[in-house]
Amino acid sequence: MINIILFFLICFGITNIIVREDIFKWFRKYMDKFKIGILFHCETCLSFWIGLGMYWLLPEITEYIALNIFFSGVLSSAFNKILIITLYKF
Secondary structure: OHHHHHHHHHHHHHHHHHHHOHHHHHHHHHHOOOHHHHHHHOHHHHHHHHHHHHHHHOHHHHOOOOOOHHHHHHHHHHHHHHHHHHHHHO
């Protein structure tokens, strides 16, 4: 159970830092030159891809989620969307 929570929090943290924080502003501006640049402005989109990556990078954390790699991406994206709505609504 703790692995799933850890997976969600890691995915949320990485997504939030890349999409919202000033430290990656230069990176987002640079990526805007390419078609993939839109990905770095969308929390739902980026968290999906981060979830896919986390499945491969941290197999010991994702072993309990392991229906397949796609499911990890979908879970990451859904959790991120719920957390963003909850945190930024107030």
